[in-house]
Amino acid sequence: MSFEVVEAFLKERGLGARIHRLEASSATVPLAAKAIGCREEQIAKTLTFLLNEEPLIVVCAGNVKIQNAKFKATFGAKAKLIPAPLVQRLVGHEVGGVCPFAVLPGVPIYFDVSLEGKDLIYPAAGDDHSMVALSLEELTAYVAPRGFIDVCTPMAPS
Template identity: 45%
Template structure:
């Protein structure tokens, strides 16, 4: 199971005991927020995007739970339109199924990981740990370090920017 792989990954840092497992699903931002007991914005969602002309590569971006992808910012940053991967392709490339996708213990060197600036508003956030009923509490700096992110980027829009 992917959560076991993530637990093993975090054990090298002595953090495996910080992984939270729930008796309920945490597969969506709303469900994760309920399971953890925090506002949805503090859930770190990891979205998977295609890389044009590279079928075996993808971009993982970690966002705050209330952030949406700004197509304009994405295209300015990556030079192509944002296109999400299918659930099957996400599992194939990352080893994590949708609902538990995270940037931890991803062994595929063609997967590039980034953190979105929307996460920096919080002292801690809660990304999944490879299953649809898990999370770990990390500071944005810890998230960046342990996900081996390539950089902080701004490719999101928050609800107040969307008129939501």
């Protein structure tokens, strides 16, 4: 159901042609990058946290991870991921398809600065077999994040 909601959201904004339905899973950054044919840093990873028992979303590049010290300095509390069974109820999307589009009302969304400097980025589009290709300017215009923050650090090469 989440894909259909996001698809409608994107189509209402003239972005329907930018949605990619994938044969392969896009549930993780490596799978998504392989499925769409881009670098991992171009995947827009949407992370869900509980802050004072309320949901919060951070969208960051696929090649970074949350740095607890930066998160705590920004939000005043340690980063605490929403348990998988609660994600859909708290933000409106299932794990694997969490994206910054059509989330439940009142859920604050922030963009990490790691998204900057990329021509195209690929957030999920509501399920684990869909993505949408957007510029950061487009993503910012359609999501209207509360702001850009610096809470991530590069992942160690694997």
